[in-house]
Amino acid sequence: MSRNRPLRFTLFPAALCMAFTVTSCAGMPAPASPDPSGSAWATQSPTPDGGSTAVALSTFSGTWENVEYSFDYPSDWRVRDTTIDGPPGSGVVTVLGPDGRGLASLTILVAWGAECPCVERPAIHLGDVAGNAPLSKSGPFVARSVAMDLTAFPEDRAENQWTDNVQVVTSLTGASVPVTTALVPRLMYGLGLVETGVLATNGVTQRTVIFISGRDFGTMAGAQAYAATDEHRKIQEMIASFREGSA
Numbered sequence: 001m002s003r004n005r006p007l008r009f010t011l012f013p014a015a016l017c018m019a020f021t022v023t024s025c026a027g028m029p030a031p032a033s034p035d036p037s038g039s040a041w042a043t044q045s046p047t048p049d050g051g052s053t054a055v056a057l058s059t060f061s062g063t064w065e066n067v068e069y070s071f072d073y074p075s076d077w078r079v080r081d082t083t084i085d086g087p088p089g090s091g092v093v094t095v096l097g098p099d100g101r102g103l104a105s106l107t108i109l110v111a112w113g114a115e116c117p118c119v120e121r122p123a124i125h126l127g128d129v130a131g132n133a134p135l136s137k138s139g140p141f142v143a144r145s146v147a148m149d150l151t152a153f154p155e156d157r158a159e160n161q162w163t164d165n166v167q168v169v170t171s172l173t174g175a176s177v178p179v180t181t182a183l184v185p186r187l188m189y190g191l192g193l194v195e196t197g198v199l200a201t202n203g204v205t206q207r208t209v210i211f212i213s214g215r216d217f218g219t220m221a222g223a224q225a226y227a228a229t230d231e232h233r234k235i236q237e238m239i240a241s242f243r244e245g246s247a
Contacts, residue, residue: 066196072241104213120182137193140175143239164216172211
């Protein structure tokens with residue numbers, strides 16, 4: 001049986017860490033658990049996406065860490081933004097399906113990196129969907145889907161708190177990041193960079209965008225079957241629609 005759960009963000013992919021100031025592994029905030037009873041739900045009007053299988057879309061727009069942004073999502077999904085009323089730098093934007101399951105989360109933060117032990121495990125590339133608009137700092141991006149099977153590595157599964165053997169991760173990833181056959185289990189996601197022109201406390205003007213979806217499965221076959229579903233396609237297209245500026 002597959003399960004949705006919020007992913008635990010710990011640090012950036014090793015290939016990208018060199019671009020940021022080194023700090024501790026505990027520095028990356030973890031997204032809040034989806035809670036459909038909370039406040040700050042999106043209430044946008046639906047618009048057709050014009051695709052071959054027409055889906056009514058809504059647009060969510062927000063401002064976080066000096067970044068104005070928007071993305072499109074199916075109108076029967078919901079967006080919960082806990083960044084509005086919380087302390088600066090806190091909260092998360094969570095996308096939930098019609099049944100209230102958490103499907104994806106968006107975090108925007110001041111860029112930094114981390115150094116941690118990095119043991120790679122085999123990974124499978126499940127496909128990319130090109131982003132609709134390049135980001136101002138890092139340029140073109142894709143919504144990349146990868147899967148990893150930790151059946152043979154139970155200690156890794158326990159350390160990373162996976163609920164099952166296999167995880168599928170779809171994330172906003174720089175288009176120039178090469179596809180690889182091995183990844184660190186906790187670093188299966190990508191990121192993008194936005195230029196704000198506003199100095200943060202660490203002296204940088206760029207902000208880091210992490211838009212990610214994760215789901216656990218019992219087998220790789222189950223994960224690959226999920227990658228062919230309508231829900232997964234919609235998640236890919238939603239992440240690919242991320243753009244700077246308001247709607």
